Amino acid sequence: MNKFTTDSVIAIIGGTMGAGIAQVAAKANHQVLLFDVAKGAAEKGIDNIRKGLGKLVLRSRMTQLELDALVSRIVPISDIKQLSSADLVIEAIVEKLEVKQMLFRQLEDICHENAILASNTSSISITAIGAKLLRPQNLIGMHFFNPAPIMKLVEVISGLDTDKQVADNIFELAINWGKLAVHAKSTPGFIANRVARPFYAESLRVLQEGATDIATIDALFRECGGFKMGPFELMDLIGHDVNYAVTCSVFEAFYQDQRFLPSLLQKELLDAGHLGRKSGRGFYQYP
Numbered sequence: 001m002n003k004f005t006t007d008s009v010i011a012i013i014g015g016t017m018g019a020g021i022a023q024v025a026a027k028a029n030h031q032v033l034l035f036d037v038a039k040g041a042a043e044k045g046i047d048n049i050r051k052g053l054g055k056l057v058l059r060s061r062m063t064q065l066e067l068d069a070l071v072s073r074i075v076p077i078s079d080i081k082q083l084s085s086a087d088l089v090i091e092a093i094v095e096k097l098e099v100k101q102m103l104f105r106q107l108e109d110i111c112h113e114n115a116i117l118a119s120n121t122s123s124i125s126i127t128a129i130g131a132k133l134l135r136p137q138n139l140i141g142m143h144f145f146n147p148a149p150i151m152k153l154v155e156v157i158s159g160l161d162t163d164k165q166v167a168d169n170i171f172e173l174a175i176n177w178g179k180l181a182v183h184a185k186s187t188p189g190f191i192a193n194r195v196a197r198p199f200y201a202e203s204l205r206v207l208q209e210g211a212t213d214i215a216t217i218d219a220l221f222r223e224c225g226g227f228k229m230g231p232f233e234l235m236d237l238i239g240h241d242v243n244y245a246v247t248c249s250v251f252e253a254f255y256q257d258q259r260f261l262p263s264l265l266q267k268e269l270l271d272a273g274h275l276g277r278k279s280g281r282g283f284y285q286y287p
């Protein structure tokens with residue numbers, strides 16, 4: 001199994017997280033192919049990268065030339081078959097086991113047999129995704145945090161059949177991309193999301209019990225707890241579709257342990273289509 005170099009082609013599949021990861025890989029001088037099943041989504045992701053980096057240019061933290069060079073390394077792809085040259089594919093699509101399994105199975109037919117297939121899943125078992133693949137040894141979890149260009153941590157998650165060399169190569173790649181990498185086994189929610197579940201769940205319970213309002217809870221964690229964001233601000237950033245799916249996945253994986261019971265409050269937001277920042281409304285309103 002070859003190690004990655006800047007000549008390695010990196011393919012990213014997905015939306016919000018996908019664009020962020022594409023930016024990280026392009027910053028590390030890789031040629032990046034960006035694909036999303038929704039028409040125009042890859043182009044929109046690249047536009048967002050350009051807008052975000054534009055702010056750095058205005059603050060003189062990056063030159064316009066550097067911005068243009070970085071963005072030019074990301075190529076939007078409209079047909080998944082064009083990912084055949086990829087040495088690493090990182091998937092960041094909807095948080096559903098069957099959909100991810102189908103995508104990876106399709107990628108096995110498209111990509112060369114040494115290509116590493118990585119999932120940015122927040123909670124789904126890498127072992128379970130791999131169970132439907134021809135080469136589960138080449139499947140790994142590469143879990144970035146939101147926003148991917150800013151957040152340092154990358155969890156490198158091995159399923160039962162993941163090759164150790166694959167895990168080591170991905171770990172090294174994450175370090176070369178300026179991240180803080182940690183090896184983890186494919187347990188429900190892995191490390192950070194498992195530990196964070198009670199943070200969201202208890203905040204939602206405190207709110208439901210009427211102890212105080214969301215702004216007070218958020219301010220308390222931000223101003224006094226040393227957190228960058230309070231729990232409601234963070235759930236709005238993650239997206240209630242994603243956060244709710246992760247909670248359900250961890251709840252099911254632990255045989256419906258009541259500690260991980262999904263909140264009806266969050267389900268209500270999801271049903272209303274108030275997904276957080278990405279839809280303009282969640283616990284808060286966004287312009």
Ligand code: NAD
Nearest residue numbers: 014015016017036037038092093094095121122144146238
């Ligand atoms: P998102 O809804 O912004 O993006 C998902 C994208 O996947 C959409 O653009 C959709 O068009 C595309 N898609 C769906 N099915 C597809 C398919 N079969 N083939 C190609 N594209 C497809 O979601 P997101 O917030 O970026 O989350 C994506 C993944 O990243 C999830 O697995 C989630 O658990 C994980 N993740 C999310 C966060 C977060 O804070 N949002 C953080 C870490 C990890």
